[in-house]
Amino acid sequence: MHPRLLDLRATAALVAVTPQTARNWAHAGRIPGVRVGGSWRFWRPAVLAAVVGPESAQRSEAREPEVDEPGIVGIKQLADLLGVHDRTVNELLRRGQLPGRKIGNSWRLSWPDIRDAIAEGRPLVPAATEAGAEAPASTSEGKTS
Numbered sequence: 001m002h003p004r005l006l007d008l009r010a011t012a013a014l015v016a017v018t019p020q021t022a023r024n025w026a027h028a029g030r031i032p033g034v035r036v037g038g039s040w041r042f043w044r045p046a047v048l049a050a051v052v053g054p055e056s057a058q059r060s061e062a063r064e065p066e067v068d069e070p071g072i073v074g075i076k077q078l079a080d081l082l083g084v085h086d087r088t089v090n091e092l093l094r095r096g097q098l099p100g101r102k103i104g105n106s107w108r109l110s111w112p113d114i115r116d117a118i119a120e121g122r123p124l125v126p127a128a129t130e131a132g133a134e135a136p137a138s139t140s141e142g143k144t145s
Contacts, residue, residue, distance in 0.1 A: 001081065004067060006041070029121065032121025033047070034124060036092070045057055045061050069115075070111045073109050075089045075090060075107050078114070
């Protein structure tokens with residue numbers, strides 16, 4: 001898992017509460033986090049900013065070692081970053097719950113977009129592109145009625 005991505009237990013330990021309290025806070029929007037498959041994921045800097053304020057969070061993060069951030073990733077690399085199984089990523093892609101693009105037989109996903117969604121506690125894909133909704137790319141541009 002990415003060093004700044006936390007699961008529910010690690011988030012609870014970071015902010016000195018029980019996992020149930022951290023889950024309740026996430027549901028209520030007090031700390032930003034998202035469910036990936038059946039697991040909660042939290043972006044450490046965003047949780048710190050929500051709990052102790054942005055200035056304290058920046059000071060804390062400044063003491064952390066630099067982390068190499070990937071850009072475009074495949075299914076295996078994203079699964080490793082999120083700390084979930086490859087099958088979970090495949091299922092989320094199949095349901096339209098992860099932003100990605102299939103090129104040939106390979107999926108390509110933007111780690112910065114996914115990381116930012118987790119940090120902000122918002123869905124991994126905009127509501128208009130979730131399964132069952134019509135994505136903007138599928139509109140009939142250029143056709144006249």
